[in-house]
Amino acid sequence: MAYNWNWEVFLQPSATGEGTYLTWLLEGLKWTVTLSLTAWVIALVVGSIIGVLRTVPNRWLGLLAAVYVEVFRNVPLLVQLFIWYFVLPELLPGAMGDAFKQMNPLAQQFVSALVCLGLFTAARVAEQVRSGINSLPRGQKNAGLAMGFTLPQVYRFVLVPMAYRIILPPLTSEFLNIFKNSAVATTIGLIELSRQAQQLVDFTAQPYEAFIAVTLLYLMINVIVMFLMRRLEQKVRVPGFVGGK
Amino acid sequence: MYEFDWSSIPGALPLLLKGMLITFEVTMTAIVVGIVWGTLLAVARLGHNRVLAYLATAYVNLFRSVPLVMVILWFYLIVPQGLKAIFGQNMGDIRLTSALVAFALFEAAYYSEIIRAGIQSVAKGQVSAGLALGLTSGQTMRLIVLPQAFRNMLPLLLTQAIILFQDTSLVYVIGLSDFFGTAYKVGDRDGRLVELLLFAGATYFVICFSVSRIVKQLQARFSR
Numbered sequence: 001m002a003y004n005w006n007w008e009v010f011l012q013p014s015a016t017g018e019g020t021y022l023t024w025l026l027e028g029l030k031w032t033v034t035l036s037l038t039a040w041v042i043a044l045v046v047g048s049i050i051g052v053l054r055t056v057p058n059r060w061l062g063l064l065a066a067v068y069v070e071v072f073r074n075v076p077l078l079v080q081l082f083i084w085y086f087v088l089p090e091l092l093p094g095a096m097g098d099a100f101k102q103m104n105p106l107a108q109q110f111v112s113a114l115v116c117l118g119l120f121t122a123a124r125v126a127e128q129v130r131s132g133i134n135s136l137p138r139g140q141k142n143a144g145l146a147m148g149f150t151l152p153q154v155y156r157f158v159l160v161p162m163a164y165r166i167i168l169p170p171l172t173s174e175f176l177n178i179f180k181n182s183a184v185a186t187t188i189g190l191i192e193l194s195r196q197a198q199q200l201v202d203f204t205a206q207p208y209e210a211f212i213a214v215t216l217l218y219l220m221i222n223v224i225v226m227f228l229m230r231r232l233e234q235k236v237r238v239p240g241f242v243g244g245k
Numbered sequence: 246m247y248e249f250d251w252s253s254i255p256g257a258l259p260l261l262l263k264g265m266l267i268t269f270e271v272t273m274t275a276i277v278v279g280i281v282w283g284t285l286l287a288v289a290r291l292g293h294n295r296v297l298a299y300l301a302t303a304y305v306n307l308f309r310s311v312p313l314v315m316v317i318l319w320f321y322l323i324v325p326q327g328l329k330a331i332f333g334q335n336m337g338d339i340r341l342t343s344a345l346v347a348f349a350l351f352e353a354a355y356y357s358e359i360i361r362a363g364i365q366s367v368a369k370g371q372v373s374a375g376l377a378l379g380l381t382s383g384q385t386m387r388l389i390v391l392p393q394a395f396r397n398m399l400p401l402l403l404t405q406a407i408i409l410f411q412d413t414s415l416v417y418v419i420g421l422s423d424f425f426g427t428a429y430k431v432g433d434r435d436g437r438l439v440e441l442l443l444f445a446g447a448t449y450f451v452i453c454f455s456v457s458r459i460v461k462q463l464q465a466r467f468s469r
Contacts, residue, residue, distance in 0.1 A: 215319075
């Protein structure tokens with residue numbers, strides 16, 4: 001196979017004149033990481049609320065949370081992203097919709113991807129939180145109530161902290177998923193890692209190097225997240241409980 | 246306020262149906278190849294051959310750490326170029342082929358993890374009993390362990406199939422006209438993107454929600 005390997009391509013000045021092609025890669029990495037981490041915050045917050053609502057003794061709140069989870073789990077991520085990006089600005093009341101459309105393109109792409117990825121992952125986090133709370137012995141809740149805690153206090157001080165420590169392993173895999181899922185943002189033009197891989201193919205004529213480098217960066221993210229979460233798991237593991245699943 | 250106009254959908258139904266067939270084709274191929282290849286990987290990982298076990302583990306971990314979008318692009322932009330350099334011919338429209346290959350190989354990694362857990366859920370005594378009866382280890386795996394494992398993991402395999410069905414929409418990145426790709430194109434053509442995207446979302450929801458209900462019933466029947 002007559003292919004000219006040329007790893008030095010990353011040190012060449014880029015087509016836009018700003019920095020080298022390596023700068024492009026790092027730029028992509030930056031957006032992938034920023035998007036994933038901020039979306040993860042939304043996912044944790046919203047996911048915890050929805051997960052708790054699914055377990056509270058109130059039919060309407062439970063139903064509401066169940067509908068949320070089913071909707072976000074049964075529509076493909078790509079379709080959700082396009083709905084946030086193309087549909088929502090049209091449906092928003094005039095001024096808000098216009099304000100969104102007047103933001104700079106990068107901000108539009110980022111906000112849509114952020115909300116989409118955050119709320120999508122929240123549905124998955126909610127399921128984990130629910131199963132974590134349900135896996136706790138009933139006595140924990142009753143003991144809390146018997147101590148004179150109100151129900152919200154029982155959740156806040158007893159159930160949710162325990163549940164989090166138990167569900168950390170499955171949460172780790174959701175955390176890894178959010179980095180992988182962030183690649184979907186390439187479809188609306190956000191310049192994250194997988195977009196940069198395609199750009200490098202177009203601009204450098206060194207497709208193998210570009211794709212291998214980007215794949216390695218994804219592997220690296222994976223390894224780092226896994227390493228950090230293992231450390232965290234060891235730290236917060238509840239003695240006597242078999243973690244997760 | 247936005248004014249909805251759903252009139253472009255009825256006329257586009259034949260096109261959308263054609264797209265849905267491609268979606269199903271990719272999904273079914275990935276399920277069948279994924280389960281067969283995934284079973285081989287799982288057996289290799291649990292087997293006695295160190296080298297095979299190592300290779301299977303590396304394969305599964307590699308595919309599970311990379312986004313599906315990247316895998317689809319690999320098999321569309323990169324692998325065919327290598328093949329062209331070897332065979333030196335024009336291969337025509339490779340979008341469907343590369344999507345089929347990408348999904349099959351990608352899903353195999355996920356299926357193999359489910360199947361591995363399924364195999365491990367079969368009681369150890371079953372293997373010993375098989376060996377004691379004079380079956381070879383291959384026969385024990387094929388005739389005793391795998392049938393029970395598959396029964397245990399049927400709900401999980403189906404759940405993965407639902408996820409896979411949703412993920413096929415990502416062939417959008419290589420411009421293949423599956424159900425979603427068609428919906429987008431029609432919406433773009435008629436200037437009715439809002440309606441078409443909502444219609445696509447609703448269709449996916451109805452299909453996936455119904456199938457997941459069936460899976461839940463199946464699960465309840467099995468756990469009894």
